[in-house]
Amino acid sequence: MQPFVLSRPKTLAEAAELASASPQDSALRAGGIDLIDRMKEGLEAPARLVELRWLGEADREVLRALGPGDERVQIGALVTLAQLAAHEGFGEAHAALREAAGSAATPTIRNAATLGGNLLQRPRCWYFRHADLVCLKKGGTACLAVAGENKFHAILGGGPSFIVHPSTLACALTALDAQVEIRGPSPRTLPIAELFVTPKQDSKREHALQPGEVLVRAILPKPGPEQRSGYAAVKEKQSHDWPLAEAAVRMSLRSGAMTDVRVALGHVAPIPWRSREAEAVLEGKPPSEALFAEAAKAALGGAKPLRDNAYKIPLAQGLLREVLHRVAGVPLPE
């Protein structure tokens, strides 16, 4: 790792200003889990790190807020995964977020990792993370995963880069229909789907923020009275491993039928993957084992696997079925 300057500005405006230089010059540091990893791996060597955790009281409060603000739930960008996982204010309506936060990474990482950093972390593709290799995402000419080792890559929405989006919170927030608020030269609030950039739009980036912009919070819409949600992941290894696939589901159960259904899959596509196909199968129907199987099939219908990752199709189907059973309260078959 190369030496750098550490800045601890007192206001958000100052932080944004300091971070508005090019990525080689400066980087925002939240929990630092991903950023410091990238620096240690020799991928980046920003000359200055700008700390978000040392802001003065007023701004810090915004970034650390967690809980109801008017009708909606506000989650400040510096709220940690551990706080989200332990948050008692999340009932069944927001269980997906609590379960997602509690499943990511390890207890020590969750204590430091923040909402903002989690959404904006860079991908884990092993070609991207290899300091000696230059792939499309790093300005090269080709995606090395296509002819290389692509077991962990995208089966949906891939090309020309085949990363899977790393953020577990992104999967849950997509199912929960969240918005994110951004401050900087042009402050705005976006639906979460618009935060993410597909490789077809720009293979070098994963999100829409420009240098000098700060994600300040995520906002969850007011849930209906019958809303429930859930999240689960499948991993090769059950301790501190990355998911092979994730599924998050939101629905309301009214007079025996599922409504307002949202289905999101993680680690199968370069962005958190909303499945309108599965939603269409489920919406307005009573929950059942057969319907869930059909929805799972529909969700993966458009999958285009690479050489080594076709297994993700049945795996994600099985996972989605499991989550649907759990959220809708239909017992899983033995």
Added chain:
Amino acid sequence: MPDDQRVTLKVGFAEQLRDIEVQLPAGEPKPWDARSELKVVGKPHPRVEAPLKVSGAAKYTHDIVPPNALWAAVLRSPHPCAVVESIDVAPAQSQPGVSAVLALVKPGERVIFAGQDIAAVAAKTPEQAEAALRAIAVGYKTEPFVVDTAAAMQDGAPLVHRGKVTERSTEGDEPGAGGSAGQRGNIRTSPSMKKGDAHKGLRMAKVSHEATYTTQVHTHSALETHSIVVQWDGPKAATVWCSTQGIFSVRDEFAEVFELKPADVHVHTDFLGGGFGAKFGASAPGSRMGFIAGELARQAGAPVRLLLDRKEEHLCTGNRPDSRQHVKLGASVDGKLTAIHVVAHGSAGIGTGAGVGRNAFGIYSRCPNVLVESHDVFTHAGPGTAMRAPGHPQGAFALELAIDELAKKLKLDPLDLRLSHDEHPVRRHQFELGRKQFGWDAGRKQAAALRDKQARVRRGFGVAASIWGDFGRGKAVVATVSVLRDGSVEVKNGLQDIGGGITTVVAQVVAEVLQRPVEAVRVRLGDSELGPSVGSGGSVTTASVTPAVRAAAEGVKTQLTALAAKQLGRKPEEVTWSEGQARAGSKSIAWAELCKKIEGEAVVATGTRPETYGAYPVKFMGGNSYQIAGVQFAEVRVDTWTGVVAVERVLAVHDCGKVMNPLTARSQVQGGVILGTSYALTEQRVMDRVRGVMLNPNLETYKIAGARDVPRSIDVVFTPVDTGANNTGAIGIGEPSTIPTAAAIACAVHDALGVAVRDLPLTPDRVLAALGAVPTRGAG
């Protein structure tokens, strides 16, 4: 000196005990046998060094910082195969903080794996050393390479070695393994193991099974990476701290490289953060660490610390080679094996040693016809080296899973099939014991019921065996025991404790002989000046060291007995010891009193261990040592929707001769089971076939089992055996305990699914593929 003596020993196991006569060399204490009643040895005792470890007071090589020490860093080849056209290290010399720079290749030389040594620097800080490496200019002409084992076997594959290959062997290798029967292309054939006529046996078979099994490259991934710290004490002598399993192998290599007298190289290893076969000698298997650190220190005129990082540890410090094993089994209709034929290919990268162990040849020995042929396949990847029971976990996996698949065709219980072909009485006893304790019969029924129902979540039960030899070494260890006038007891030997707990066991042996509390025995190890010792490889440590320690302690006791006799006015033969007091008739003298009468400072004796003199009840591979037996049972849970395998329970039934300390022995077995589980489920080196580099040289995507991945319960049962091997009865356990784990887990997965997953690790993609759930065509 008394003459050679013949003694009668009671040997055997469980109910099967008998008397044998053995010839003991002069001065050798009568071995502890089944009649011995021991008070300290064989009782659980916590590690004596535990407080130092948990408090951080224990100093590992990484913690050693001599005054003015410099940091070394090594530039490594980014290319799997290239000719070095030019190298200029001069720019590094003028970088801030740099004291020495070393080119490790010359123009014209060919590098043959990504990670190979190119150049090295020593600087004041690690950041400065790293920055200096970036200033070194190297021109490469890249050449074709091959990192995939199957591809390397093809005619016309890029050649890894262009001449005859010399084998690198260490104390980590299994004695008797190795050797070559010819080399062609990238394939080097090892001598085969042969009994009867396997081809004929296969032709005679009425039922047969044939399949290919593969295993992955497994890296040692010790918590403490390879590390060496060198301090020159003048031009002809040096002090070396090294993270090693063999202090004397470090001394000898360092002395040879720098043309020193071995006695002028002083090596320390007070504590070791993990050694699984890759830490012998001053260097790592794929990096000349001893030379680099020594030469940089010499040039800089200051001590140098060379501590590898995690990436280097994966690339160039050895690994367990992969394997592709084609197994053919033949049997009669009533389930008698007529042939076992294994053709194995495996790659130890640029190194040798990819054989698959003795399992197929040695365990189911009632099969009359066995042929095991193995081949090393060279690839452009970091060298393999000995890793905990080299070859055996690979061999066990293929053989045991094939046996299960055959049993299924024969409609036989796979445990019965094993029992009817295994001649080792201890292992048969272990199989029977485990069958009851594990609930085998009921478990198999439950698994079958779930399978028949096509249940979403299945259960499976598997079993596998291990084979290893008592390789305890004679005449290698000289231990010294002293009793001082103040009554304190000290034992010394130049041995390293690699974490198995030998420090505690040594204290127990001395405490037993001298009837002192274990805490009162000061154990000094980890220093080459404390007397010759063995490297910790081949599971030899306890068996080699404790008999020498006992002999030394008995020597001291003889002298103290004579002293007591003098004090009590009796003959030495009349003196007996109990509770730390010497007695003769009605008179006695307490320990402290007796020690005060010592003339001079101390009573001192050294002890050695003769060659192995007993091997009851079964010899290993027709040699002169005992065949160590072990079996493990595994229960798994498999989710057929997601393909995830969880190991619920492992029952490990092992013998290690006389168990010296059940607490540390159990810990060894648990470690072996955890390593085996990790190997079975997730660990795997991933190479990019197109670029020839390792893609997961870290502990994030190189996946080692964590707390949630290890079996929910690991039960360890010892079946003690008195073999008559040596005077303490100790034999090894470290390696045998990891041999059958992955095999048992794979057999359990076969039981759960009804189809075998024939490739390790047993990841969800493979489980789903075995279930036929994965669409076959992938888009490009």
